[in-house]
Amino acid sequence: MRHYLMVRPAYFDVEYSINPWMDPGKPTDTELAIAQWEWLRDLYIELGHRVELLDPEPGLPDMVYAANGATVVNGRALVARFHHRFRRQESAAYLNWFTGHDYREVRQARWHNEGEGDFLVAGSRILAGSGFRTDSRAHQETAEFFGVPVVGLTLTDPRYYHLDTALTVLDEDTIMYFPEAFTEESRRRLEQLYPDAVIASAADAAAFGLNAVSDGRHVVLPQAATGLITRLRERGFEPIGADLSELLKGGGSVKCCTLELRS
Template sequence: MSRTARPRHYLMCRPTHFTVDYSINPWMEPAKPTDADRAVAQWEQLYALFQQLGHTVELIEPLPGLPDMVFAANGATVVDGTALVARFRHEERAEEAPAYLEWFRSRGYRAVHRAEFTNEGEGDYLLAGDRVLAGTGFRTDRRAHAETERVLGRPVVTLELVDPRYYHLDTALAVLDHDEIMYYPAAFSPESRRTLAGLYPGAVLATDEDAAVFGLNAVSDGRRVVLPEAAAGLAARLRARGFEPIGVDVTELLKAGGSVKCCTLELRGAPA
């Protein structure tokens, strides 16, 4: 099958202050040593790869005391130049939101909205064609979905997460192209599994092993799919569908419960 890669525009944040000194998800173990230099080196490879693939990457300044700011995907959702900035559930990340508000405003975005209800940006909101797939269950408030539909002007499909290891939608599902996704069924409620099966009967399904190495926390440009290198089985299934999987090592960042997609916020459309 012929696939077309389309240049993308991303926002990222260097993990200058990376550490794990609190726990707000099952992957975070403050007693386990972390290596900030290794985290930066892995992130730099990802940053360089996106540029080598022809994508535009902008940066937001990392702030001291906010070690999870590297996970830029959580900062906002941007569609047609409109930015809906996150409202974080945990106080440890709350001060990231003002930094994203300031970044978007300073870059000429006029349509910048601070979420009224808790939502954690592209962690729980994934644009698939004309619809937004929206996660809930652990972080994003279900009430935020109606707000997102109103602000971004796209229909929202609510998906309930039930496994705390996959606390954001982008840890259990990835958009490959307009109408193609891959996901881990066991992360979702029975009703949401039925919804996904109805909308995407030909989706790529991840195994337990693929999900456990955050293989679904991936970024696709329509042909090239950047994902953790440990997700070998998932890469093989993507290759069989005509995609070009590119494995990267971001294992240090996984200690904080994040991987490729968590580091990558897509900026869609010129500032509105």
């Protein structure tokens, strides 16, 4: 069983643009966003996982992207310090939630750090992204806070502004990723660590197919990433296609909406 934290998109809207997917000129449908989010929440529960909720706050339309709020390992929570001013007030909500839920240690990151957007736990290590949002100095801070090795990876394509838009951890030993989203050095590092990785096509990456959640067996990912769905089945996983098209207008999908709580 996995344990997740989510935020209902009650105030979801695209009021500004902080990534290439966001266009304030396009209309958004908050009710549709809520319905798609509820489907995802209900799916997790049907799969046997536990879902807790953080109350949304008016004026913070991106709070639905809960993965960005913190990184949680062994009952310790390192809360985000957001890069863009539009999201900085979210940190207080996450700090309050974690301090009120008996976590062993809770503090806010010193450097810009966007939680599981850029820090993905992969077995005994954490894969950490930088290049657009998270400060590379946050990698060492995270390693020291959790006491686990952190592997730094640099993103180069602004469409894949967080690590969780370019890479998914499938289980402790397996990832899927889009090589073209990374520097040459980072690609070599991933090839060395994960020679049997599932490689995403440009089309599947552009469908946000790597913004996925895996429990080690089931992989929930955007239904438009048809190539990845086929490859995952071939590798013995059970992919589940999701329609979070309204939330994609804000530059997020399945993983962005899902913060894993590791006790």
